[in-house]
Each structure stands twice: as structure tokens, then as C-alpha cells.
Amino acid sequence: MSNSVAIAAVSELKPARYPDLDGYDLYLEVVRQFLAEWSLKPGDIQGLLACPSGMAGGGSSDIFVHEQLYEELGIHPLFADTMNAGGSTYGLMVQRAALAIRQGLADSVLCLGAGKFPKVSAGGAETMARMVSHEIYEFPYGTFIPAIYAQVATRHMHEFGTTAEQYAAVAVSSREWALKNPDAATYGSEPLTVAKVRESRPIATPFHLYDCSIPLEGGAAVLVTSETVAKRLNSQPAWLLGMGEYHNHRNIHQAPSLTDIGCNKAARLAYQSAGLTPKDIDFAQIYDAFSVNPLVFMEELELCPKGKGGEFFESGASAPGGDFPVNTYGGLLSFGHTGDASGMSMIVEGARQVMGISGERQLSAKGANIGIVHSYGGMMSEHSTLILGRES
Amino acid sequence: MSENNAVEKPQPKITRCAQPYWQSCLQEKLSLPYCKACDAVFYYPRLWCPGCFNQDLDWKTVSGRGRVYSYSVVHQSPLPSYQQDVPYVLAVIELEEGPRMMTNVINCDVDAVHVDMPVAVTFEQRGDMKIPQFQPV
Numbered sequence: 001m002s003n004s005v006a007i008a009a010v011s012e013l014k015p016a017r018y019p020d021l022d023g024y025d026l027y028l029e030v031v032r033q034f035l036a037e038w039s040l041k042p043g044d045i046q047g048l049l050a051c052p053s054g055m056a057g058g059g060s061s062d063i064f065v066h067e068q069l070y071e072e073l074g075i076h077p078l079f080a081d082t083m084n085a086g087g088s089t090y091g092l093m094v095q096r097a098a099l100a101i102r103q104g105l106a107d108s109v110l111c112l113g114a115g116k117f118p119k120v121s122a123g124g125a126e127t128m129a130r131m132v133s134h135e136i137y138e139f140p141y142g143t144f145i146p147a148i149y150a151q152v153a154t155r156h157m158h159e160f161g162t163t164a165e166q167y168a169a170v171a172v173s174s175r176e177w178a179l180k181n182p183d184a185a186t187y188g189s190e191p192l193t194v195a196k197v198r199e200s201r202p203i204a205t206p207f208h209l210y211d212c213s214i215p216l217e218g219g220a221a222v223l224v225t226s227e228t229v230a231k232r233l234n235s236q237p238a239w240l241l242g243m244g245e246y247h248n249h250r251n252i253h254q255a256p257s258l259t260d261i262g263c264n265k266a267a268r269l270a271y272q273s274a275g276l277t278p279k280d281i282d283f284a285q286i287y288d289a290f291s292v293n294p295l296v297f298m299e300e301l302e303l304c305p306k307g308k309g310g311e312f313f314e315s316g317a318s319a320p321g322g323d324f325p326v327n328t329y330g331g332l333l334s335f336g337h338t339g340d341a342s343g344m345s346m347i348v349e350g351a352r353q354v355m356g357i358s359g360e361r362q363l364s365a366k367g368a369n370i371g372i373v374h375s376y377g378g379m380m381s382e383h384s385t386l387i388l389g390r391e392s
Numbered sequence: 393m394s395e396n397n398a399v400e401k402p403q404p405k406i407t408r409c410a411q412p413y414w415q416s417c418l419q420e421k422l423s424l425p426y427c428k429a430c431d432a433v434f435y436y437p438r439l440w441c442p443g444c445f446n447q448d449l450d451w452k453t454v455s456g457r458g459r460v461y462s463y464s465v466v467h468q469s470p471l472p473s474y475q476q477d478v479p480y481v482l483a484v485i486e487l488e489e490g491p492r493m494m495t496n497v498i499n500c501d502v503d504a505v506h507v508d509m510p511v512a513v514t515f516e517q518r519g520d521m522k523i524p525q526f527q528p529v
Contacts, residue, residue: 124470125470126471134436134494136404136410137404137436142401142466142474142482144469144474147464147466147482150462150482151483151484152462153464154463155461155507202468204464204465204482205464253492253493258461258484
């Protein structure tokens, strides 16, 4: 029996506001679009993983959402669960699905996410701050998500001389990619410049408005399968070559280091399991709630030297036409951040690039041979690294 | 804004294992849990030592001095109780004894705050509690 596992099919809703759809309606729309885009039969889905749309629903009444979804699909899975690890949920779903498939529990597992972003102005930001910082030892100090991420950004500036302009360069690169992606929220808008980012309104130093992702709603589906099913469903699946996870902290002040935040530990496990090195990687899709993330994670993924992430983005290497494309769909910064489902977007794009179906922004066959997808949950708390490739 | 100004800042919940911590705060002393097996202080209070799982713990009053490990100047706060303070500093400080704490850096110009800035604990009255805050030395 082959141990190869692949992402055989992906689908993602366009990030937008969907006022007529609640969290569960969004899930159904994700499944409907997925089934419309790929010709699957009920037997093709043997497992199902879903995430409670807790932020979206304003509660956790849907902690059993996987049960409702598999019933609605009309299937009786051999493997199913509702799980949540914030933005790393879907990376970890792919990993859990791969383990189940390799163990022979199921031949295919459908990973699903749907999310809404609480309105920042309607107490939503306070709800989120409560959710992601320690209720007793952090929240009473006026925690605010951008200001928590900023702790990592400020420390990196101190240790390595990184500048606010270099963080802004990440947002500029993402916008260039988004202008090539009709599904991106900023498609058709003006290009960004470092000056425009720095002139946008200050949020929490060093971040200005355009250093922050765009809060929207959406969702996606990723079908993880065995080799046999992958080859039947897709002439070019995205083979899962390696994977790693690491859970570093919950609260940012407890992170042992702010310049080694856990990403590297997951990445090393992924490289090891793939038998690959950073030199083998052609492109990266990196979770980017804020501009700081791709910059510091390029270093932690060992795709550029420690302390050189700023120079990397400043050079334009990550942008269209550059040597090492990053976030080719526009990133959460310019594609849009779909709340609880945001951790799907970089997996969907990583798989699409490897499958060769990324449209105008598609990288060359040689430039999309092997890609790395890194996502994290919480305040850079827990990490998932996937390595996807054209050949199993 | 007057409505927002009326909103009280959050008062931390006092958990069972943290009662001595908050009692020391009332006396304007910073006391951290101390592991008798590791001979080390840690933060935040827990029922066991996160270094060795030992549950035979004591308390140690620490210097209250430390340095700014990282920080951000918050210009736009969605938290009603903090909106009146904008711009304010959210920081992680590293105590001389090692542990790091989240705090505000107060009683100074926000633009003067920098990484490695020496700071010392002070206490802010919140209702019937006092919570540790840090200010430049």
C-alpha cells in the first residue's frame, strides 16, 4: 500500500461580507461550491473535519458542527471531528487527515472551514482580545490583537535592525499579487507603496492600517486523499511531501523567545519528514494576519538568513516576477482575512499553485514544483508547516 | 466619550492559587511563586512548577525591577475602558529574576519607551484591588 497522500481538490469562497448567511449557512455554501467545482460522488468523501465557527457565531453552539455537516452531506464517515487551533486549524486538519489515511482509517477526508469576522467597532475587538490573551494576567492591561503582534515586530526591530518600512514592504508585495487575483478583496484597487502604508492611520506601533489584514467572511474546502483517490480525481494533485506541527505558548508574554516563536520547530519537522531542505522550496504561502508574519517566518522557515527578512521583502524578491514568490494570492493582507476560516486560504493557494490552476498569477511549472505552507493559530502560539509538491 | 470614560478597567479574577500574589499587591509588593525544588521563581501563579511539576511551592518577594523586553504604543483601542488612555503602551517586561510579565508602561511619555528601558513596578488601584504596572526607573 502506498503511503502517499495528496490534496486532490480545493475550493474557496471569495472573501466578502455575506450578511444573509450565518456561520452554518457559510459552511453549506462552501460545500455547495466545492461539490459544483469538482465532480465527486458520496463515496469519495470518507471522512470529515470541521471547525466551530465560534468567533463568527458569537458563541460555541456549533461545537458539534461536523455531525450536522456529515448528516447534511448524507454520508457516514469512518473518521470525523470538530477541531480548533485558530489559524493553524486547517494545516493541522490536513495533518490529521494524512495520519488517518496512512493508518488506513479512510481514503479521503474533507476538511472544511467557514468564518466571519466580528465587527471591530461593535465590541468584537474586545471579545477577540479576551479570547487571545490571558484573562487575568494580560487582558486587564488593555490587550488588543495588533498590539500583541507588535511585541514580536518591535523585538525583531531591536535585535536585527528591521524597520517599519520593511514590514510595510510585505504589504506592498501582497497587494501586487492580489491585483492578479480576481477573488482578492483588493482586486482592481490601487497598488500600495511603502509610503502609503506608513501614511495610513496608526494602529499600534509599528503597525499602520495597511500592515493589518482585511477582516471579511468566507470559507474553504480541502480534500485530502490517498494516492489512488488522488490520481482518480486530479491529473495533478498536490502531494503532501512533509508536515510538522509545534505548540509553543498560549499567551505572548509566556513565549520563551519573541524571535524564535515556534514556526522553526514545525518547519524543521516538515523538512525532515519530506527529506528536503529549504533550498528545495520554490515558493511560500505564509499566514499573515499582520505584515510582521511573512517577514519573521521567512527566517524561521530558514528560507532567508536570520535577521534578513526585512532585506528580502525590500528587495522585491517575494513579489510577482521575483526570485521567491510569497503569498501569491495576495495574503490575508490583501486577499482578505476570513475570520475562523482564514487558515484555509494559504493551503488552498499552495495546492492550486502546485496543481497549476492559479490563473493569471500561476507560477511557472519549474517555479511551482515544491511549495511550503505555514499557518499558525492564536498569537503565533501553535504552528503547522506543510510541504506540497508535484511529484509524490 | 463621557460614556466610555465611565467604563471601569477590567479587574482580574482572583484564582485560588493566586490569592497570596494579589494580597502582596495590596501591600505594594510583587511576590512570585517560588519552586522549592528548582530554587526558581516563575510567573504567572500555578498549582505546580512549570519547570518540574513540583507542587511544594512558596512565595518570594522580588525586586520589582526589570527591563522592557518589547512593547507597542497603542493608538487606537477598541476597548472602551482603555480608549481614554490612547496612546498607551502595552509591553512585555523581563524582571531581573527572569520571568516576563505583560504590563503597561506608565507615568512617562509614550515616545520615550524603548526596548531594554529600565523599569520598576508600581501599583494601580482598580476597585478594591491593586494591579502591578511598570514605570521608568
